Amino acid sequence: MWNDYAKRGKYRETPIPKELASSIRTLSYERDPDEPIVDVEPNSIYRWVKRAGERRYAGTSDEGWTYLDVHDLRRTWGGHLLWDCGILPAVVMSFGGWEDWETFRNHYLGGMSPIAAEREREKISFVSGNVESDPGADPVFEPTVQSRSLY
Structure with missing residues (x-):
């Protein structure tokens, strides 16, 4: 997909x-491969998303829907790949065209809870499971109080 509007000609797969x-x-059957499948002005897409948000607001009275824009669709899609599908962050960045790791990390990955850290720790075969289950085991790491609050 060539994205000429927002990213000025960058290719994304x-x-x-x-x-x-x-x-x-089905829509592109017997069409010129260089011909767009959805041939509308970018402003039309922005209007469609804005109208969808207005309809959701009317149906839910949740004011948050009044702030919906096309960037939220990309953000939701990226979050879905990360959190629901378990896709690696670097792969999601490549698929979505994100280039700035720090911004991506801050806005998409967020902080890691102690529960999430323990769950991930249990996936590592050479790390014993829950330390509480084996009181004599030495923990592989002991996070500081500050790092617990950040991650």
Whole structure:
């Protein structure tokens, strides 16, 4: 996909659900491969998203929907890949066209809770499970009080 509007001609190869791929193949059947499948002005897409947010606000009275914009769609998609699909952050960054690691980390990864740290620790085969289950075991690491609050 070439994204000429926001990223000024940068190419992105992005995974999509099978159902969407099937719809795109159907829509593009016997079309010139260089011809856009959805040929609308970018401002139309912004209006569609704004209207969808307004409809959600009308249906829920949640004022947050009045702030919905197209960037939220990308953010939600990236978060879904990270948190729901378990895709590595570097891969999500590549798929989504994010280039600044610090910004991506701050806005998409957030802080790690102690529960998440313990869950991830249990995935490592050479680290014993929960330290509490084996009181004689030495912990592999002992985070400081400050790092517990940050991660």
